[in-house]
Amino acid sequence: METCILDRNGFEMAAGENxxxxxxxxxxxxxxxxxxxxxxxxxxxxxxxxENSDIQLTHEFIAKLLRSKHVEQGYGLMKQWSIPPIxxxxxxxxxxxxxxxxxxxxxxxxxxxxxxxxxxxxATPNAEIVPAALPEVRILGVGNDLLVDLEKIIVDTxxxxx
Numbered sequence: 001m002e003t004c005i006l007d008r009n010g011f012e013m014a015a016g017e018n019x020x021x022x023x024x025x026x027x028x029x030x031x032x033x034x035x036x037x038x039x040x041x042x043x044x045x046x047x048x049x050x051e052n053s054d055i056q057l058t059h060e061f062i063a064k065l066l067r068s069k070h071v072e073q074g075y076g077l078m079k080q081w082s083i084p085p086i087x088x089x090x091x092x093x094x095x096x097x098x099x100x101x102x103x104x105x106x107x108x109x110x111x112x113x114x115x116x117x118x119x120x121x122x123a124t125p126n127a128e129i130v131p132a133a134l135p136e137v138r139i140l141g142v143g144n145d146l147l148v149d150l151e152k153i154i155v156d157t158x159x160x161x162x
Contacts, residue, residue: 026105030105033087033091035070035074035091036091037076038070041066045057071091074092078091090109093106107136107140112150115131119154121158131151
C-alpha cells in the first residue's frame with residue numbers, strides 16, 4: 001500500500017529516462033492498485049471480527065496473512081473486475097522472483113516498492129536495500145541522481161501525509 005503515496009512525478013522518475021517516462025499516469029494507478037489484495041483481506045477480517053466479537057486476531061497473524069495472500073487475492077479481484085492486464089499483471093507480479101523484465105510499468109512499481117522499504121515506509125522495512133543495485137534500476141536505466149530524487153519525493157510525501 002505504501003507505493004500509492006507517490007505522485008505522478010515519482011513514477012516518472014522510477015520509469016527512467018529511456019522512453020518509459022510516459023508511464024507516469026499508469027504508474028500512479030498501478031501504485032494505487034498493486035496492493036489491493038491487502039485492502040480486500042483487511043476488509044474481510046474487519047467484517048469477521050465485527051460480526052463475531054469472539055474472534056481475536058493477533059498482529060502477527062494479520063501480517064502473515066497479508067504477506068502470504070495479498071497477491072493471490074488482489075489478482076483474483078482484478079480478474080473478477082475485468083481490470084486490464086497492464087494493471088492486473090502488476091498486482092500479480094510485483095513480488096515475484098521471475099517477473100517480466102520487459103514490463104516497464106511493473107519494473108517502476110518494483111523500484112518504488114523497494115525504495116519505500118529502504119526508507120522504512122513499509123510493513124517490511126529494510127534499510128540495507130541499495131537501490132542502485134536493483135536489477136529493475138539497471139533494466140530501466142535509472143541513474144543515481146534520479147534515485148536520490150525519488151527517495152526525497154518518497155520521504156517528503158510521507159511527511160506531508162502524516
